[in-house]
Amino acid sequence: MANGKVTNAVLILHGTGGSGRQFLLRKFADVFLDPVNCRHQPYFIVLPDGIGHGKSSKPSDGMHARFPHYDYDDMVAAQHDCWKKD
Numbered sequence: 001m002a003n004g005k006v007t008n009a010v011l012i013l014h015g016t017g018g019s020g021r022q023f024l025l026r027k028f029a030d031v032f033l034d035p036v037n038c039r040h041q042p043y044f045i046v047l048p049d050g051i052g053h054g055k056s057s058k059p060s061d062g063m064h065a066r067f068p069h070y071d072y073d074d075m076v077a078a079q080h081d082c083w084k085k086d
Contacts, residue, residue, distance in 0.1 A: 009044045011083055016072065019054025020047030048082070050075045 012023055023029065024047070049056040051070055059067035 006044055008042065009046060011046045011048075011079075013048070013079060014050065014053065016050075017053075019049045021049075021054055023047050046083070048079065051078055 012020070014020055014022055051074065052058040057067075059065070061067075
């Protein structure tokens, strides 16, 4: 990080039925932790959960039918808004 800007971040998004936690399994984590794959450069790895997945908010948290309706486009837009450069 130089001047408050992260230049070594890697954002990894899960599929429609998963969560960021799946990338902590050995078959994925070994790739991230292998120095050959990382080229000896430390990376800041971000594994967020999409809306309604993993530990993120979802209808079953209590709002049920009152939970805002969303689709895959909304999930992509939410990730973009969270991580875009200003």
